[in-house]
Amino acid sequence: MATRQTQGLARLMRAPAIILLLIWMIVPLGMTLYYSFLNYNLLNPASVSWAGWFNYQYFYTDPAFFAAIRNTLVLVLGVLTITVVLGIAIALLIDKPIWGQGMVRILIISPFFVMPPVAALIWKNMIMHPSYGVFADIARAIGVQPVDWFAQYPLTSIIIIVAWQWLPFATLILLTALQSLDGEQMEAAEMDGAGPVSRFIHLTLPHLARAITVVVLIQTIFLLGIYAEILVTTNGGPGNASTNLTYLIYRAARLNFDIGGAAAGGIIAVILANIVAFFLMRAVGKNLD
Amino acid sequence: MGRITLEAVTKRFGDVEVIPPLNLDIEDGEFVVFVGPSGCGKSTLLRLIAGLEDTSGGRILIDGRDATDTPPAKRGLAMVFQSYALYPHMSVRKNIAFPMRMAGVPQDEQDRRIASAAKALNLTDYLDRKPGQLSGGQRQRVAIGRAIVREPSAFLFDEPLSNLDAALRVGMRLEISELHNRLRTTMIYVTHDQVEAMTMADKIVVLRAGNIEQVGSPMELYRAPRNLFVAGFIGSPRMNLITGPEAGRHGAATIGIRPEHIRVSATEGAWQGRVGVSEHLGSDTFFYVEDTGLADTITVRAGGEIDLHHGDTVWLTPDMGHLHRFDVQGSRMA
Numbered sequence: 001m002a003t004r005q006t007q008g009l010a011r012l013m014r015a016p017a018i019i020l021l022l023i024w025m026i027v028p029l030g031m032t033l034y035y036s037f038l039n040y041n042l043l044n045p046a047s048v049s050w051a052g053w054f055n056y057q058y059f060y061t062d063p064a065f066f067a068a069i070r071n072t073l074v075l076v077l078g079v080l081t082i083t084v085v086l087g088i089a090i091a092l093l094i095d096k097p098i099w100g101q102g103m104v105r106i107l108i109i110s111p112f113f114v115m116p117p118v119a120a121l122i123w124k125n126m127i128m129h130p131s132y133g134v135f136a137d138i139a140r141a142i143g144v145q146p147v148d149w150f151a152q153y154p155l156t157s158i159i160i161i162v163a164w165q166w167l168p169f170a171t172l173i174l175l176t177a178l179q180s181l182d183g184e185q186m187e188a189a190e191m192d193g194a195g196p197v198s199r200f201i202h203l204t205l206p207h208l209a210r211a212i213t214v215v216v217l218i219q220t221i222f223l224l225g226i227y228a229e230i231l232v233t234t235n236g237g238p239g240n241a242s243t244n245l246t247y248l249i250y251r252a253a254r255l256n257f258d259i260g261g262a263a264a265g266g267i268i269a270v271i272l273a274n275i276v277a278f279f280l281m282r283a284v285g286k287n288l289d
Numbered sequence: 290m291g292r293i294t295l296e297a298v299t300k301r302f303g304d305v306e307v308i309p310p311l312n313l314d315i316e317d318g319e320f321v322v323f324v325g326p327s328g329c330g331k332s333t334l335l336r337l338i339a340g341l342e343d344t345s346g347g348r349i350l351i352d353g354r355d356a357t358d359t360p361p362a363k364r365g366l367a368m369v370f371q372s373y374a375l376y377p378h379m380s381v382r383k384n385i386a387f388p389m390r391m392a393g394v395p396q397d398e399q400d401r402r403i404a405s406a407a408k409a410l411n412l413t414d415y416l417d418r419k420p421g422q423l424s425g426g427q428r429q430r431v432a433i434g435r436a437i438v439r440e441p442s443a444f445l446f447d448e449p450l451s452n453l454d455a456a457l458r459v460g461m462r463l464e465i466s467e468l469h470n471r472l473r474t475t476m477i478y479v480t481h482d483q484v485e486a487m488t489m490a491d492k493i494v495v496l497r498a499g500n501i502e503q504v505g506s507p508m509e510l511y512r513a514p515r516n517l518f519v520a521g522f523i524g525s526p527r528m529n530l531i532t533g534p535e536a537g538r539h540g541a542a543t544i545g546i547r548p549e550h551i552r553v554s555a556t557e558g559a560w561q562g563r564v565g566v567s568e569h570l571g572s573d574t575f576f577y578v579e580d581t582g583l584a585d586t587i588t589v590r591a592g593g594e595i596d597l598h599h600g601d602t603v604w605l606t607p608d609m610g611h612l613h614r615f616d617v618q619g620s621r622m623a
Contacts, residue, residue: 187341188374192388192435193362202387206378 029270035263042257055264064240064248069272071155072244075162076223076276078155080216082163087170087215088208094171095178112168120229123161124150154234154242161229166222170215177211178204213287220280224273245269290352291365291443291475292317293338299346300333300499307333308499310347315443315477315492320469323479324486324522325496331479332447334496338477339368339445352442362391367436368445371452373428375420375435381407382416385434392439399438406434409468426457433468443475450485462488483523487511495519517619520545526575526590528613531583541614541622548575548590550611555597558604562587564597578603 039051059065094104111119127134128149136146149157181204189199227246230236236243236251243251249269253262293315300308308330315321323331336342338349340361349357356364367388375384382403389399407413410430420428429449436444446465450458466489469476480486486493487507495502495510495518503515507523514520520528528545536544552558553576562581567574572593577586589605597603614622 182372182374184370184372184374185376187361188368188370188435189376189387190341191339191361191366191368192439193391194387198391202379203376206376209378 032263032266035259036267038260038263040259042259051260055260056268058261059252059264059268062248064243067240068243068245068248071240071242072224072246072272074155075159075226075244076220078159079163079166079223080219082159083166083170083219084174084212084215086163086167087174088212090167090171091175091178092204095175108171109168111165112172114165116165116228117232119165120161120232123157123164124233128157150234151238154238158226158229158233158242161233162223162226166219169219173211173215174208177208181207209287213284216284217280220276224269224276245272290317291315291441292350292352293443293475293477294350294353295338295347296350297347298334298337298344298349300330300337300342301345306499308337311499311501313494313501313504315475317475318473320466320476320478320489320491321494322486322490322492323477323494323496324481324483325502326522327481329496330499331481331496333499335368335445335447335477335479339366340364341368365442366445367439367441367443368447369429369432369436369449371448373420373432373452375428375431377420380417380419381412381423381431381434384420384431385438388435388439402438402440403434406437409437409471410434410464425453426461429453429461430464433465437468437472441474443477446476446478448479448481450480451482458485465489484525487523493523495522513621514545514613515621517543517545517615520613520615520621526588529584529587531587533583535583536614539612539614542617543615543619545613545615546607547611548588550608551587551589552606552608553589553591553595553597554604554606555601556604558606560587560605560607562603562605564599564601564603567597567599569593576603578605581605 036055037051037053039047039049039054090108094101094108098104114122125133130136130146130148130151133146133149135149139146147153185203186199189203194202225246226244227250230242230244230247231250234242236247245265246269249262249265252258252265295311295313297310297312298308299306299310311334323334325331333342337344340356340359344357347357348355351359351364351366376387379387385403385406386399389402394402403416404413407416410433412427412430412434415423415427415431420431423431429452432449449465450461453461462485465476465478469489478485478489490507492504493507493510494504497518503510503519510519510523514523514528517530521530524547526548528547529551530543530545532543536542560581560583562578565577565579565586567576570593574591574593574595576589576591576597578589579586581587587605591597616622
């Protein structure tokens with residue numbers, strides 16, 4: 001890609017792809033922005049009128065709004081913490097050569113292949129159900145009152161389900177990083193008198209920093225949009241206890257048929273995602289260079 | 290102090306015996322080189338001494354104390370690895386400080402030792418850089434610095450120069466020899482390069498398939514190789530080995546004569562041949578003489594100004610005082 005001629009040609013050749021991607025992104029965003037300033041309800045689609053900032057005002061003053069933002073952040077942070085910590089622990093365990101290694105690794109990765117609504121349904125009906133879930137069986141077996149997970153700890157339950165789904169991803173990325181750790185470095189540290197804990201803190205963790213950053217960034221993108229798990233388990237309730245921003249937008253659009261309000265929520269979600277991305281990149285982005 | 294004794298040390302990986310029972314004495318302050326072809330067990334032996342591998346039998350004594358089951362960090366040995374094994378996210382200063390930090394050495398003592406090691410190794414200007422910003426030679430010096438500050442009773446080097454280019458290798462070879470002269474600490478050095486062994490060692494241990502073939506000073510090994518393996522391994526270019534009737538004339542199964550112990554003449558001599566490839570190094574010229582009827586080629590060293598060319602007929606005369614005779618088993622004959 002050196003000479004001036006090839007550069008000009010290259011620009012021309014990649015233009016169609018870039019223009020297509022731009023349209024692909026700009027058109028939905030522009031339409032969402034446009035709708036967010038309209039009074040547009042599907043129950044009365046004939047009367048569409050300019051609303052100004054009303055939709056934003058309405059969304060902002062909704063008592064569910066701040067609860068939803070809080071829940072969104074708790075959900076993201078909770079799942080990130082669990083997946084990174086457990087991911088490192090499991091990666092360290094299965095990094096060692098063991099009998100049946102291939103089988104163990106496939107089993108550990110498999111939750112990732114289960115579709116989110118299916119996974120949530122299994123958790124809801126077979127594991128966390130207060131009367132015939134596995135947890136309830138265990139509680140009764142040890143003589144404790146079973147927990148009604150989705151009523152008592154709705155957000156925690158969803159965090160557990162989502163963390164279960166994303167743990168394989170984190171484990172996989174961290175395992176690959178762990179495998180690239182130089183064995184001689186570890187031996188050098190061993191000779192330098194560093195015990196297992198010191199070696200983990202001074203060598204393994206810094207080595208994993210980049211992989212952890214990748215896990216955090218990619219997962220955050222997906223976790224901000226968690227929706228299916230909430231829909232099939234708690235429906236955002238009780239009250240707004242497990243409603244996140246995505247679910248709130250869904251509620252506006254599909255339960256209240258309020259296209260304008262939902263579009264305003266969408267724009268707010270985009271802004272929130274950008275704020276999160278900004279702080280995230282400042283916090284961990286330096287690990288990526 | 291750094292006297293290391295191996296008593297019948299054995300290493301097996303599963304059913305494979307990598308090192309059969311082996312005995313070796315390393316005196317305090319000695320520079321010992323383990324040399325041998327790749328896969329001869331020299332690195333394994335070093336790792337056994339370091340404690341990075343468990344012995345399958347025998348005892349390792351360090352300064353008279355049984356250290357066979359002592360963990361690596363407690364043996365008082367420092368190791369320099371082939372890949373340098375620096376900690377990539379730590380600055381040079383922190384790399385060098387790491388073993389002292391782990392040992393709980395007070396901060397001012399740490400600073401003092403770092404400063405003196407950095408000065409000795411020309412690293413003072415690089416203390417705040419990361420290993421990734423250093424050249425190969427500098428990284429190697431950091432690795433040595435990290436070993437020095439521990440003030441070990443012996444240094445272990447595992448092929449430390451094999452990742453460096455030729456010019457740097459010669460320089461580092463001198464630096465390590467100088468370091469040994471200054472510190473007078475025991476050093477055990479593993480290499481497959483017989484030039485490194487010859488130039489640096491007080492004592493060379495030649496290994497083959499885990500067995501010690503010969504132990505001795507470089508010149509002892511050069512003058513009186515105990516068998517064909519050592520004869521072929523030590524010395525560059527390799528010793529010429531001749532079998533057949535010519536060897537029989539000297540009452541041996543194989544005779545060996547080094548390239549530098551053969552006289553070349555265009556007119557007269559004991560063996561006739563034809564010049565094949567010749568390598569002019571300036572100071573010396575190496576001829577590969579063909580069609581002698583003795584061996585495929587006979588390597589000969591001659592002066593730099595000699596005027597012989599490809600295809601010329603030459604006469605070779607071995608210096609009888611430097612003829613090595615080996616019996617059918619390949620052992621040296623008196």
